[in-house]
Amino acid sequence: MADSMPSPSSNQSQNATTTTITDLNVDSLVHSAAYLNLQDVCNLAMTCKYFKRVAYSDFIWQRLFREHWPQQPSPSSLHSRGLREMYLARRTAVQQFKFADPFVADFYTDVKPFNHLQLSKNDIFLTQGSQIQMINMDRYQSGKDFVSALSDHKARITCMRLFFLNDISLFRGETESEQKVLVTSSCDHSIRLWRKGSCQRCFRGHNGPVLSLSNKLLGEDNVKVLASGGDDGTVRLWSLSSSGKRGQHALKATLYGHEKAVNFIVVAGHRNSLLASISRDSKVRVWDTTTSSAVRSSCCVGMTSVAGAPVSMQCQESLLYIGAGSSVTAVDSRTMRKVMTAAVHRPKLYSFDIVPSKSLICTGGDGRAMLWDIRRNQEEPVAELDGHCGPVTLLHMDPYKIVTGGPQDPCINVWEVDTGAQIKSLSCCCGEKEAHGSRSGCGAMAVDGCRIATASYCEEMGILRFRDFSNASSSVMKLEEDQTQTSKFWDSSSDRITSDWQT
Known part of the structure; x- marks a missing residue:
């Protein structure tokens, strides 16, 4: 031993x-x-x-x-700035579109209003009326068929969402990286789930047009549930893993309580089983979807109301940011108490977006957008983003930039998110049409990192313009140094040098 x-x-x-x-x-x-x-x-x-x-x-x-x-x-490592600082500086510049030579491609469409536009890397999803067009930029650049037209809906599409699913049981034999699913709702009373250019599911149950879809999916990884709001005043829950193409067994629950049409639905940030909805009469309800009954109203765990017609609603952690009337109101979804009025944009609010990590909110009004710090006095914005011709209905905000536009603006404007200083303007229309004075504003916009897609139409055609700044080389600062006549802002015409990339 x-x-x-x-x-x-x-x-x-x-x-x-x-x-x-x-x-x-x-x-x-x-x-x-x-x-x-x-x-x-x-x-x-x-x-x-x-x-x-x-x-x-x-x-x-x-x-x-x-x-x-x-x-x-x-x-080179011999540069006065460290390579880390140079990498981060270029990454920030790319995210802020601070280049004059992005890859540009124009696509001509029917002369119809653009309802919705989604952008996910090199995939573009566009709706006009009841039609959906899917454009893959990788296939476009390689000379392959790059457009898929989907026409299963029989009436105007009201909402479009893009989800990335990790549960491979929804589509047998597919890898996780291929789980990109498009979901649309329509005035034809249906919800359709699209994948790889075809309709995979069709959900029916609303007694009227389906007006809204949840921004995220409810449930755990193996059980994904979609929420929809209808003109019938109900919120309905659908299982995406239901059997059968028609989704006969997809309806999991119908939530009653709203008296008017349900305009917006969001999933709470701190609990993926909580759902918030707002109706046309500006009544807000929070639902706990973990209860098991199929038809229920008792799962409503909170109610409140805001002043004015609802414009949009977002959720960050437990706070609901509700844009309605002329202001953005923050509501605690746990107590349903109004925490603060985050921004006031008189006389009317058309759009808003938030960056919680920076405590910033941007609101779109008539002729201008305004940047707010929610930690400061809400009567004094951080910056006023002027220069618009009409209502700012299109607004994107991320940690790097703010992008604004509207139906009467031929250009969309890009601003620095921290200061509100303008970076540049980007044209939404075709140069030939602008030269003849026949142009329209931006009808739809989508931003994904260093890529942006805009859509507009005039009397003769619709134009979808895609820009990718990821491999741009002529920076704004470099060209400003080369110019004898310096300008504070970059001229929007400079980005048209690659207009040869037209179909």
Whole structure:
């Protein structure tokens, strides 16, 4: 027994030879960290001071630069700025559209109003009336068939959502990366689920037009539930994994309580089983969808109301931001108490968007947009974004930029999110039509990172314009230095140099 026990000297020798990862030299760790993606490199930098030094190495950021922008000349480590700072500066500039030579493609459509526009990387989804068009830019650039026309709906499409599903049981034999699903609602009383250019499900049950769809799906990973609001005043829950193409068994529950048509539905940020809806009479209800009865009104766990016609509704964590009338009101979904009036835009509010991480709200009104800091006095905006010809009905906001436009503006404007300073304007219309004085404003807009799609139409044609700034090279700052006549803002005509990319 005594022979099997290790001696103290042997324990000391084992402890003396123990090596930790921090005992490795920095060069070895840098070469290992060069295989990490951007998110992992950032996580490494937050671990400790030693790993932060590794993560800030020029070798890593030069590799990331070449990986993200292979067509651009790789920066040199001899530059006065570090390669990490150069990478982050270019990434910010790309996200803010601070380049004059993006990839541009124009597509001509029927002369009809544009109802909805979705953009997901290189996939564009567009609706006009009851028609859906799906455009794949990768196939377009490779010379393949790139347009799919979907015409199963029999009346005007009222809402369109794009979801990425992780549950592969919905479509047998497919990988997770292929689970991109488009969902549309229509005045023909139906909801349709689209995938790969065809209708996979059709849900019916509303006694009237279906007006709204939830912004996210309810439930856990293996049970995905979609919520819809109708002109009949009901909120209905649908299981996306129901059997049968017609979705005979898809309806899980019908929620009663609204007296008017349901205009907007959002899923709570802090609990994916809570659903908030607002009706045409500006009554707000919060529903707990975990109860099991098929037809119910008792799952309503909170009610309130706001002043004015509803414009839009968003949810961040437990706070509901409700745009109605001339203001944006924040409501705590747990207590249904009004926390604050986040922004007041008189005389009327047309649109709004928020960036919670920066405590900023942007509202669109008549002739201008306004930027607000919700931590400050709401009677004084941070900035006024002027220069619009009419109501600002189109508004996108993310941590890098604000994009605004409207039906009477031939251009959409891009602004810095922190200061409200204008970056540039981008034309929505065809140059030939503008020259003849026949032009219209922007009817629809979608932004996805460094890509943007706009749609407008005139008397003769509709125009869908796609821009991709990811591989642009002529920065605004560089061209401003080359010009003898400097301008504070970048002229919108400069982006038309690639107008040859037209179909």
